[in-house]
Amino acid sequence: MGKPQLSVNHVTGIKELSREDIFLIFETANEFKQVINRPIKKVPSLRDITIANLFFEDSTRTKLSFELAEKRLSADVINFSASSSSVKKGETLIDTVNNILYMKVDMIVMRHPSPGAPHLLAKHVNANIVNAGDGTHEHPTQALLDTFSIYQHFNGEIKGKKVVIVGDIMHSRVALSNIYAMQKLGMEVMVCGPSTLIPKYFHELGVLVENNVQKALEWCDVANILRIQLERQQIRYFPSLREYAMYFGVNRQRLDNLSKNILIMHPGPINRGIEITSDVADSEHSIILEQVENGVAVRMAVLYLLASTRK
Amino acid sequence: MNCLIKKARVIDKNSSWNGKIVDILIKKGKIEEISDEIIVENIKTIGFEGLCISPGWLDIGTTLTEPGHEDLDDLHSLQQSALKGGFTGLAVFPNTKPSIDNKAMIDALIKRSSDFAVDIMPVGAVTYSCGGKDLAEMFDMHSSGAVAFSEGKESLQHGGVMLRALKYASMLNLSVINRPDERTISEIGMVDEGIDAVNIGLPGMPVLAETLMLQRDIQLAEYTGGSLIAHMVSTADSVKLIKQAKRDELKVKATVSWHNLVETSKILKGFDPNHKVMPPIRNKAQRNALIKGLTEGIIDGIVSNHTPIDLEEKRKAFSDAAFGALGLEQMFGVLRSKLQDVVGLEILVDKLSNGPREVLGLEPATIETGNDCNMTIFQPDQKWIFTKEDVQSKSANAPYLDMELTGKVIGIYNRRQLIIS
Numbered sequence: 001m002g003k004p005q006l007s008v009n010h011v012t013g014i015k016e017l018s019r020e021d022i023f024l025i026f027e028t029a030n031e032f033k034q035v036i037n038r039p040i041k042k043v044p045s046l047r048d049i050t051i052a053n054l055f056f057e058d059s060t061r062t063k064l065s066f067e068l069a070e071k072r073l074s075a076d077v078i079n080f081s082a083s084s085s086s087v088k089k090g091e092t093l094i095d096t097v098n099n100i101l102y103m104k105v106d107m108i109v110m111r112h113p114s115p116g117a118p119h120l121l122a123k124h125v126n127a128n129i130v131n132a133g134d135g136t137h138e139h140p141t142q143a144l145l146d147t148f149s150i151y152q153h154f155n156g157e158i159k160g161k162k163v164v165i166v167g168d169i170m171h172s173r174v175a176l177s178n179i180y181a182m183q184k185l186g187m188e189v190m191v192c193g194p195s196t197l198i199p200k201y202f203h204e205l206g207v208l209v210e211n212n213v214q215k216a217l218e219w220c221d222v223a224n225i226l227r228i229q230l231e232r233q234q235i236r237y238f239p240s241l242r243e244y245a246m247y248f249g250v251n252r253q254r255l256d257n258l259s260k261n262i263l264i265m266h267p268g269p270i271n272r273g274i275e276i277t278s279d280v281a282d283s284e285h286s287i288i289l290e291q292v293e294n295g296v297a298v299r300m301a302v303l304y305l306l307a308s309t310r311k
Numbered sequence: 312m313n314c315l316i317k318k319a320r321v322i323d324k325n326s327s328w329n330g331k332i333v334d335i336l337i338k339k340g341k342i343e344e345i346s347d348e349i350i351v352e353n354i355k356t357i358g359f360e361g362l363c364i365s366p367g368w369l370d371i372g373t374t375l376t377e378p379g380h381e382d383l384d385d386l387h388s389l390q391q392s393a394l395k396g397g398f399t400g401l402a403v404f405p406n407t408k409p410s411i412d413n414k415a416m417i418d419a420l421i422k423r424s425s426d427f428a429v430d431i432m433p434v435g436a437v438t439y440s441c442g443g444k445d446l447a448e449m450f451d452m453h454s455s456g457a458v459a460f461s462e463g464k465e466s467l468q469h470g471g472v473m474l475r476a477l478k479y480a481s482m483l484n485l486s487v488i489n490r491p492d493e494r495t496i497s498e499i500g501m502v503d504e505g506i507d508a509v510n511i512g513l514p515g516m517p518v519l520a521e522t523l524m525l526q527r528d529i530q531l532a533e534y535t536g537g538s539l540i541a542h543m544v545s546t547a548d549s550v551k552l553i554k555q556a557k558r559d560e561l562k563v564k565a566t567v568s569w570h571n572l573v574e575t576s577k578i579l580k581g582f583d584p585n586h587k588v589m590p591p592i593r594n595k596a597q598r599n600a601l602i603k604g605l606t607e608g609i610i611d612g613i614v615s616n617h618t619p620i621d622l623e624e625k626r627k628a629f630s631d632a633a634f635g636a637l638g639l640e641q642m643f644g645v646l647r648s649k650l651q652d653v654v655g656l657e658i659l660v661d662k663l664s665n666g667p668r669e670v671l672g673l674e675p676a677t678i679e680t681g682n683d684c685n686m687t688i689f690q691p692d693q694k695w696i697f698t699k700e701d702v703q704s705k706s707a708n709a710p711y712l713d714m715e716l717t718g719k720v721i722g723i724y725n726r727r728q729l730i731i732s
Contacts, residue, residue, distance in 0.1 A: 195478045211482045236445045237475060243448040
């Protein structure tokens with residue numbers, strides 16, 4: 001034995017992972033990244049493992065990324081989405097999932113609108129759970145792929161690196177998971193956006209809070225820019241997408257005013273011209289598409305490492 | 312325009328000349344020289360008995376009816392009212408039709424008044440159309456010159472919107488101006504709740520309506536770290552709340568309407584619709600508390616609550632008449648006449664000049680050599696009779712017509728213009 005293992009049986013959030021866990025995922029992801037760049041992209045690591053992707057909330061890229069990761073690992077995959085489910089018929093989450101497990105499913109990848117839903121499952125069902133986003137709480141694999149991308153870009157030299165997360169911090173599961181992950185890896189984090197989109201007590205996480213995007217960009221080495229969705233907010237926290245773009249959007253002019261080059265990230269999907277302009281998203285400083293590639297490798301690593309915790 | 316002002320007493324707590332009688336030479340919009348005596352020939356010279364000068368007076372929350380109701384007042388007639396009353400600046404409310412809720416409206420207003428002697432400072436709407444719901448584009452309005460945000464004549468009822476407004480405006484270091492009035496409590500009231508209302512058979516507005524909302528607003532200011540201007544407070548309870556808020560070092564400022572300083576609800580027995588104003592004129596105890604709050608520095612500025620109303624809307628029984636009265640033209644004279652024994656000239660003038668600028672966070676217009684000249688010129692002890700001819704507004708709803716007043720405005724100097732009325 002002696003093969004390193006994760007300290008957890010589920011990846012419900014970054015909060016539950018140790019620094020060592022994160023580095024183990026990075027190392028494994030690095031290997032899988034080489035695999036998926038080979039002519040034969042598939043390995044038999046999860047043969048005979050069945051994974052259910054349960055998406056109780058819409059997703060395109062996270063779902064595709066997980067499915068691809070599972071298939072590259074030779075797992076058997078079933079997909080389930082809320083629109084075609086019995087959830088609408090009044091069945092509880094635990095019942096729904098237990099029914100699926102009795103079809104002999106080993107691992108569950110779940111996205112759910114309620115914060116804590118994967119934690120509930122982890123307590124009540126006999127399978128490894130991977131959280132693919134629980135409401136406005138966590139999105140651990142996104143944070144892992146984000147930090148992995150930074151890690152690779154800086155050749156592992158990430159301690160002390162300054163990252164600003166720009167946008168709708170209040171409604172973002174990406175922001176919270178990012179902060180946990182980055183802090184565990186020794187990075188400094190700032191959040192930036194309209195004050196109405198930054199929860200009052202966020203600074204108690206040990207992050208800096210800034211409302212001026214130009215100052216935030218000047219401070220950072222890396223800017224992770226979040227998607228803005230005014231149309232989905234039930235309460236209007238800021239006046240308009242237009243004003244957001246003008247005063248909080250990251251554009252070429254803002255970058256040209258900086259005394260240095262910074263790395264540009266975005267978890268997608270991008271609203272071009274709102275939180276980020278095309279000339280920034282497509283610039284040489286952007287690693288947005290690398291993030292997508294790393295997403296598959298990181299998810300392969302997470303699934304692989306979790307499977308190896310099975311007895 | 313160049314001019315020389317002779318033998319004028321400076322009333323400006325920020326000036327090193329405060330309290331002194333001096334000559335002032337103004338050239339090309341700047342104060343060129345201040346000294347005991349200046350002799351210059353061939354220059355426009357102003358000399359009057361008992362002359363005083365102070366930093367230009369600023370009114371917060373003046374009603375603007377252009378666009379929408381140019382029949383009541385347009386920018387030009389509004390400027391004339393301001394000049395008559397000694398005001399060099401008006402922070403106008405956004406309740407026009409359409410509302411001043413976007414950059415284009417702010418730009419237009421500033422452009423339309425660019426050659427004025429009076430600074431027209433737009434207060435942008437907090438929400439679209441002052442509808443109390445969705446935040447308007449404050450950053451954009453600020454970039455064009457909005458000096459604060461407010462729903463103007465309307466009190467912002469929704470606590471959540473007020474919270475977000477204070478938070479959002481705080482990024483711009485601008486204040487939200489709100490007149491505290493919980494409408495579900497004041498509802499159908501027309502006058503101050505009390506024995507005077509009972510005696511004239513009119514429904515009252517309880518003090519409570521103001522207290523409840525002011526408490527809410529102060530707590531929201533504390534929670535958000537935002538700046539609140541409690542506009543036109545009218546009760547002793549409000550003075551107490553503001554005193555405490557200031558003691559707690561919250562970013563809270565307060566204004567009072569002149570109506571609430573000069574009159575008590577006893578006057579309503581005459582059923583004069585020009586005394587039907589919002590907030591209502593309250594009883595003696597409330598009035599005394601406001602005066603005390605003013606002299607103790609709890610209330611920061613006096614405002615005119617200048618509201619032009621269509622003649623037909625005032626030529627009605629009190630209960631049917633619209634709220635509002637004109638105030639810019641006669642306000643100083645009435646204040647001076649009615650408060651001479653209780654509010655000293657220095658404090659009164661400070662609450663018209665420096666006070667409102669501090670409320671809005673503007674630079675002071677200090678009377679000092681080298682500064683841009685923004686100044687009001689007046690005779691605080693001069694007697695005159697306020698007549699119809701003095702009303703510059705297109706509307707006619709001015710209280711105190713034909714009354715002999717003490718305290719007369721001579722004119723102003725601002726934006727390189729000397730205007731003697």
